[in-house]
Amino acid sequence: MKSSVITFPGSNCDRDMDVALKKFGFKNKMVWHDDVELPKSDLVVLPGGFSYGDYLRCGSMASKSKIMKSVINFANSGGMVMGICNGFQILVETGLVPGVLLRNKYLEFICKNVFVKINNKQNTYFKNIDNEVLEFHIAHNEGNYFCTKDQLKEIEDNEQIAINYCDKDGNTEEQFNPNGSIKNIAGIFNKEKNVLGMMPHPERMIDPSLSGEDGSLFFNNLINNLK
């Protein structure tokens, strides 16, 4: 399986993602934002970080960079595109997934482990994962998912909510919402479920000596689903 990680000026989780993808068997290529052509890929990842210093709105500049035209075409033709953290912010700015990510409700940069409940397993990303709840890491200032009422209805009708913030038992009450996101949304799909944007970092949970292993579970499952 081939993957590509796009590096924007200010990306800082691109190499972590490279390590994670390779650990679970992907042949990964790093792709510079100013490149025009996307290498042949089964998965494209927009990594976390602070692309363009978060100027204007997080992800707004990166969403207009040269490589994104190819990424958008790839996604629109059914290609798997995953945006993590700043990558999620870039995805919403392209319009590939609906909504926006606002400043966290309590104006704090949040850096901690969280639990997320898988809301939809009818897709390549989460199909065949036995767990209902995963422990991932979040580190963001703008992760407060927002969309209009009409968009929310559409997202719910199309089952586009991928994961919700919850406690270790999968309860998704407001008190387990770290950043003020509507409906505790931590990640969403496009309508077709080939594009996934999420704030949590699975690539930070792949080493038992450093963290948990729920990221390992996620990547292992993902590559098997892609085969």
Next chain:
Amino acid sequence: MKISVIITLKKDVLDPQGKVIHQTLDGMGFDDVNEVRQGKYFEIDTKESDPKKAKDKVEDMCKKLLANLVIENYKIIDAQ
């Protein structure tokens, strides 16, 4: 010519920064403030000299980059 644009958050979008500014103003003794909403201001100096064309171009810039229309409104406030 120079075009000025302001970008504001739509009414039902939470503005935590505006809220904190409001609270701070309140604490400073400006206690008759009902609400504070924070926005952005841009001055765009363009080579285009026709005011209508310049405004149209800036409007296009607003739609495509300067504003995110899910949460923000834009308004061209000055052209000279």
